[in-house]
Amino acid sequence: MNILQNYHDKIKLILIDAIVFAVAPILAVLLRFEGKMPTKEITIVQGCIPWMVLISLAIFYIYGMYHRIWHYARMRDLVALIGAVSLSQMLIFIIIVMTDTYMPRSIPILTWILTLGGIGVSRLMFKINIDFVTEYKGDRQNLLIVGAGDAGAMLVRELEQNNAATTNIVGFVDDDEKKRNGRLAGFPILGAVDELAPIVRAKAVDKIVIAIPSADGETIRHIDNVCRSTGAQVCIMPGIYSMVNGELDMGEMREISLEDLLRRDPIQLDFEKITGYIAGKTVLITGAGGSIGSEIARQISRVGAKEIILLGRGENSIYEIHQELTRRHPEQNYHTVIANITDKDRMSRVFHRFQPQVVFHAAAHKHVPLMELQPDEAVRNNVFGTKNVADLADQNHAEIFVLISTDKAVNPTSVMGATKRTAELVVQEINQHSGTKFVTVRFGNVLGSRGSVVPLFEKQIAQGGPVTVTHRDMTRYFMTIPEAVQLVLQAGSQAEGGEVFLFDMGKPVRIKDMAEDLIRLHGLVPGKDINIVYTGLRPGEKLYEELLTSEEGATSTKHKKIFKAQIQPLDEDDLKESFNILKETTDKAVILKTLKHMIPTYKSKQLDELEIAE
Template sequence: MTYLKLIRDKLKLLLIDAIILAVMPLVALLLRFEGTVPAAEFDTFRACLPWMVLISLAIFYFYGMYHRIWHYARIRDLIAIIGAITLSQAIIFFVTVMAAVSVPRSVIILTWLLTICGVGASRLAYKVNLDMVTESQGDRKNLLIVGAGDAGAMLVRELEQKAAASICIVGFVDDDEKKQKGRLAGFPILGTISEIPKVVQENKIDKIVIAIPSADGDTIRHIAMQCRKTGAKVRIMPGIYEMMTDGVGMGEMREIRLEDLLRRDPIHLDFAKITNYIAGKTVLITGAGGSIGSEISRQISRVGAKEIILLGRGENSIYEIHQELKRKFPEQTYHTVIANITDRDRMERIFKRFQPQVVFHAAAHKHVPLMEIQPEEAIKNNVFGTKNVAELADENQAEIFVLISTDKAVNPTSVMGATKRTAELVLQEINQHSKTKFVTVRFGNVLGSRGSVVPLFEKQIAAGGPVTVTHKEMTRFFMTIPEAVQLVLQAGSQAEGGEVFLFDMGKPVKIKDMAEDLIRLHGLTPGEDIQITYTGLRPGEKLYEELLTSEEGTTSTKHKKIFKAQIQPLNEADLKQSLQTLKETTNKQVILQTLKHMIPTYKSKQLEEAK
């Protein structure tokens, strides 16, 4: 039925055009001869008119005049009308000259002008009629846009083209004083962000869209708080990170997410430097199925590596990221490898086969409470697994090796943090006698990573609560995964060997505040709809994370969000002896004591209790 209606509408337009193309030349002829047309001229004109109309209709068709959606007509559509009519009249003029037909040139010019007016008016009337029909249906939702800037204007164009039948744009709100009482894209600026509740009530707004991709987290939080007072449905345009890394379009609106409340200034990357050390190279990513490893693989696929080796021990996660990458980057070459980094022989064969030039080492055990219970597994994976991969990178003359570390390696209170700090020490020792550039990047928690607190809170909210927080005062540094990986890639481009890079993580966030934000984002009220309970610190956890020890200082780098820690490597003989002890023992107390010996700032509750 829809297809038949489409055909009917096209035939209707074609009939209207045929009438206009037949009438306008006659009007032009009457104007040329001031109402009295000589019989000879009229006979010639009458003989030419049918093929003039047919030529014009054919040009209109091939020019796409009957394939346009006139409901969303804009200036470019008017230009198309002028183009089609100009071309048709030019061809008619050429045919009359070639056929030696005596048609006054002024008639052709007048016909051109009159036809533009006639066809233009017909399309305008057609559009107005469609708009009136749509409005009379009465099911359109009133929409308010927050942000009267470039993004807001682009959103208007997107909605007018794709959602005019269901959305009625009422206007904008914006805090810029210069924009107040003005108009953007034909719609009024109705007030400021703080006046959203008033604007919504006065204009019977059903939906609100936040159209400020560059807004920071505090701004989004303020807007969300005002929107929550209205009861209107709230959507947000994607942030700059999403558009840069995921190829998301501006018109793809979604619900507000926690990462929107933690937005920071976008990272400006030096793509030339990143391209220099990755493009055309064979890149190995360990832990490629994990949160960080998979995002590294996505981002270096955009840079143009020669080959990317996706290594992990979980076959499902490696399969899933490989399928995603093949779909997004069909020209890129990938190799999937299921292997455990603690298996030295297997890893040696992998290095000999692929000869990676760049290695991103993201594989690690990271769950703090689990590693407290079984420290020997943390040692095996985080220390000796890292040592295996690093030594093989050295032996096979890789150019750059990047270790993904954590803020939990600083003044560690957990086995996991202590093993990551030990891995940093191992890298510094190997770097002293290697041509490979070994560097470490240290950052805090990433939103959405496996095992992070956010997915847990989401499940608890979905179950009706309670949401469990360990301590009211617990804080953590947070980044989005794409943001962290962009800085990882940038830090790798600055590698000279032996550095420990730190990232500007912004302000620490209270876990309690994060839990409350998540509850509100679900349209619920903390303490009423969903309770928050406090369970106490788990083994190995601390209230506050740090990025530096008191002995470490930092120096700036060429990138304003990346810093370099001043870290002294451990005595080589002492490091080797301690590693030998860790390798030979499975005794929990010996492991903890050895870690304490290697890392004097390590504070183990288990060791203190054993005294």
């Protein structure tokens, strides 16, 4: 329907322009001779009109005058219009001069002025007509926009462009006193955010769109709470960065997600500066089907790597990320590898075939309660799987190896945390005698990653509750997946060998508060519509996480939000002896005691029970 409508609009414009091109020369003659109709000049002009019209229409078509959306005409469109009219009239004048056609020289000038005026008026009337039709369509939702800035103006243009839109914009609200009682894009600024309730009632608002992409989490939280209290549906506009990169459309307004409510400003790094070391290189990503591994693949696909090897043991997840990436970046060269990092022979063949220069090691077991029950598997995958990949990176002369670690590795209370801390020791030990630069990055909890708390809460809310929280005082550091990947890429760009990088992630967030926020963002009331149930700490969990031990300390880096931990590696002989013990045993008690020997700050209920039993 829209295609047909666009076709009809172009035909209308061509017919209108043809009439203007034909009438303008005749009016020019009348003006030149003060309303008289001299037979000779009129006859000459009438004979020229057919080819003059054809030439003008051809110039307009070449100039793209019939491919522009005149409903949103701006200064550049006016300049293009003047250029097209001037070019067509200049060409006509040259033909008249070259063919010695008799015509007073003032007539082409008058024709240019009249043509420009006629075309300009026709475009203005075309815009007014569309505005009239758009404004008076029925069966529309009344929409109010929070934020009378650039994003709000862009949103208005996007909504007006879609003639089939089901929204009627009633105006804006904005806290800027200078904008009070003003207008933006033709719509009134009705008041401040805190005046939303009476505005919503007076204007019968059905839907509110928050159009402040640059606002921090605290501001969005306040605005969202005010909007929700009105009973209207609330959506948020995507950030400008996402729109420019084609990830979201302007009109693709989405429900507010928890990523918008981080209790700190999102961390942004200079993408070009932190990815220069990847361009033209062969890159291996282990765990490429996981949340972090797949996002690393997405980000570096924009850089121009020579090859990207997507390695994982889950065929479905590798298949899905490969399909997504080849669709988005058909120019990039990808290879898919189904392999287990604990299979050293298989991994050796992968390294021998591809010779990766940059390795991002994201493969790991990360579920705390599950690893408490199966410490041998946690050691096999997180410790010796990491050692396999790191040794092969060293032996095949990779340039950079980046290990994905966790804040649970700091003063660990779980097998998972202890094995990730051991993995850090593995790469530090290899780094001491390798030409490869080995670095580690420590994450807080990653919002939206597979197996994380947010998807669990959303599933429980969708089922009508209850939402389960282990303890009302439990806190965690949170970061978004893009932030996590930026840290990974930054680590690679600053690598000198042996560092452990971490983000300044602000203050930790209570899981209870996060659950309540998410319930509210679904338009529900905590404790009324959805209950929160406290289930108690699970094996290996602790109430709060840390990013550093008291001994480690941290130094600043080139980026004010990124720090480098000062970690001393263990004695090499002692480390090797512990590795030999772990490699030869599946006995739970032996594994836990060995981990405790390697990591003196490791404490857990299981260890306490072993000590009591002895």
